[in-house]
Amino acid sequence: MSIYDTQHRRESPSARVGMAILRMSQAVKRLSLAEAEGEGLTPVQAQTLLFVRHTKSFLTSIGRLAAALSTTHVTAVGVADGLIRRGLLTKEPSPYDKRVTLLRLTPDGERICQNLDRFGHTLEKALGQVDEADLAALEQQLGALVWSLRAAGALQVAEPCRGCIHFRENAVPESAEPHHCQLIQRFLTEEDSRLDCPDHTPASSSDGVAYSNGHATD
Numbered sequence: 100m101s102i103y104d105t106q107h108r109r110e111s112p113s114a115r116v117g118m119a120i121l122r123m124s125q126a127v128k129r130l131s132l133a134e135a136e137g138e139g140l141t142p143v144q145a146q147t148l149l150f151v152r153h154t155k156s157f158l159t160s161i162g163r164l165a166a167a168l169s170t171t172h173v174t175a176v177g178v179a180d181g182l183i184r185r186g187l188l189t190k191e192p193s194p195y196d197k198r199v200t201l202l203r204l205t206p207d208g209e210r211i212c213q214n215l216d217r218f219g220h221t222l223e224k225a226l227g228q229v230d231e232a233d234l235a236a237l238e239q240q241l242g243a244l245v246w247s248l249r250a251a252g253a254l255q256v257a258e259p260c261r262g263c264i265h266f267r268e269n270a271v272p273e274s275a276e277p278h279h280c281q282l283i284q285r286f287l288t289e290e291d292s293r294l295d296c297p298d299h300t301p302a303s304s305s306d307g308v309a310y311s312n313g314h315a316t317d
């Protein structure tokens with residue numbers, strides 16, 4: 100049975116919700132395409148710039164970009180090279196491992212990102228019409244769905260450090276890098292701790308729900 104089958108949808112609440120989510124994803128795709136085009140970019144180029152802007156500075160490698168875009172390494176190299184040619188990205192070797200190249204935004208790339216950060220604004224506006232209690236329930240349920248898709252390997256979810264089981268906040272108070280990640284065994288600045296990391300592992304499933312909905316940077 101397929102969720103495209105109307106008879107099946109009539110009988111199955113999960114098929115109806117699945118179809119609603121599918122339709123929403125089509126709407127989001129159209130909106131993001133329109134916003135990226137406004138900056139003269141394809142959606143994947145816009146996603147790449149936003150990945151570099153919001154990901155921890157030591158994790159902006161091509162390999163991580165490929166995972167974030169759910170694409171191959173070769174395709175990610177092509178996307179990054181196109182943005183480098185346009186003067187929106189640069190590359191530099193990782194200070195931790197010279198074999199790894201990290202992507203950085205140029206000032207022009209930063210400027211475009213500020214405009215792209217309006218991504219989702221129309222969606223937020225539409226959700227603003229929903230009753231507050233219904234919105235809270237939706238947040239909880241969609242958050243749980245996002246994390247179960249992540250657990251199934253269907254989705255990469257990157258989040259900042261707070262709420263991650265590997266995070267030790269203020270391990271060395273008042274130093275330039277006060278926090279510590281036990282996974283990568285590295286000290287972190289406050290700024291890096293607030294940027295996204297695809298290895299974020301929620302301390303509890305309720306953290307996962309909350310963090311997937313953007314509470315991590317609060």
Ligand code: SF4
Binds near residue numbers: 259261266279299300
């Ligand atoms: S694994 Fe967790 S603590 Fe370590 S950098 Fe990623 S989010 Fe932060």
